[in-house]
Amino acid sequence: MQPSTGLPQELLDKIIDGLHDEPDALKPCALASRLLLERSQSHLFFTIRIHYPKASSRLLEVLKNNRRICQYIRELIVRKDESGLHDPDLIHVIRMLASLESLAIHGDDIKWNRLFSKEMTDTLVHLVRQPSVTTLRISNGHLVPFDFLAVHKHLSSLQLRSSILAFSRMQVPLVSEMTTDSWN
Template sequence: MPRTLPPEILDHIVDNLYDEPIALKACCLVSKSWVERSQRHLFACVELDSIAGSSVESWMNAFPDPSALPARYARSLGVRDPGVAFVNVRAWIRSFRRVEELSVDMLGSVELRGVSLLQFHGLSPTLKSLRFANITTPTPEIIGLICSFPLLEDLSLEIISESDTDGWAAPPTSPKLTGSLRLNGKNRSVVRGLLKLPNGLHFSKIRVLCHVAEVDSRTIMDLVSKCSHTLESIHLKYYTPTSTTLPPLDLSNAVKLKYMRFGWGGADIRWITTTLQTVRPEILQQVTVVLNATPVYIPTEELSWDWHQLDHLLVQLWTAHSVVPRVLYEDTRERFLHLLLPELTRRGFVKGKRQ
């Protein structure tokens, strides 16, 4: 009888503890042969968060030799530390060469303009998901960074300071970008940069959440048009003064569009209706309108007419094409909704978000 279990069985035991960090740390103390397998799970997701006390500097102090870092096991890396803008961390950052997900949040560095992210350039050839938040980096550098990851699919951008792209030349090659795109904040220049990418845009999901003052409706239209043959889901949430009128999006060429979601933060209801009128109803499966803090007190005649038009259109899409309408609300003024959306309310399509 063997005194020890076969290595394959021991590996299987450790693998089943992938979400038990305390047990994995104990495994590291059992035997030297267990360390590597345990570290694969312990360091699969690394968060360098200065607010939580796990800064880039503390990581460097814990692992002074970049060549011996457990970063090679990381598949997901999150950096929420403005210190990367000041400290030369290139050697340590480059050790995360196998990550598939990268998130960089420069919260706390708002006063910094033009913070460089060159230390992340081409970090991992296997990267598929990239998220930037609270970024003040110049747009050409952001686009260049995006193009340094050939397998990139999903992209999330929250830009708080825009820069001019005039005179900027697009890189010779770019990733296919076949996954999801999320835009939040100031996006005019970065969208213009994305539209110039040589391999085009092929996003299947687009989500735009921003104030109308930070939106260039023309570039958003161009963005949707570029992805019209691959787009399956679109989520739009504009915060806009009631005096501002946006031109509707033209989704007539979106040949795969199945899901639409509108977050109403004061946006023109008529804009939602006219945008919906451009879709291909035979393909569409679901339309969701989320009413957050609905600024409706006593509906005027004009406002009631706009809501009734939306009500009629959504019911028509349901009865004629089986497109499922959903209206979700989260405020204290739901008593007006049966007046504004009578047919949808009667059919049970208007519900509170917590129901």
């Protein structure tokens, strides 16, 4: 039996939606009632930032314990530097993200193959090819594999900042037209 507040669920959802950018307010809401839990989690997990391996390990445990949370993650921001080069849990996390819309990768002026293993690169390329991913941002990446850009029609926004591409001998489809966002 669902607990009752006397308020319609639509109104409760609107209240939680009003708190979408206030995680300190959403956390108690998620704990207060099952009527508020899912909507609160959808905002709490909308954007995930991973800056070091422990973050991906903790996230993996959360996702394994509650698979529903995977559907709430729409934006993934990965910041890599030499201190977090080996991060096998991140591969598992990425493979669980079927609803992701935006991927941002921030390097630390380090060559791509030093930041990411071949398995991680393949996992990221597979992710970028998913139709749900419409935004890709890469910054401070050196020798970024061209596979990331080997054209995905579903991408509506592509941002490259301070990055150098690495071209391989792969077959690249012909691009007849490409538009980019403004370079502010």
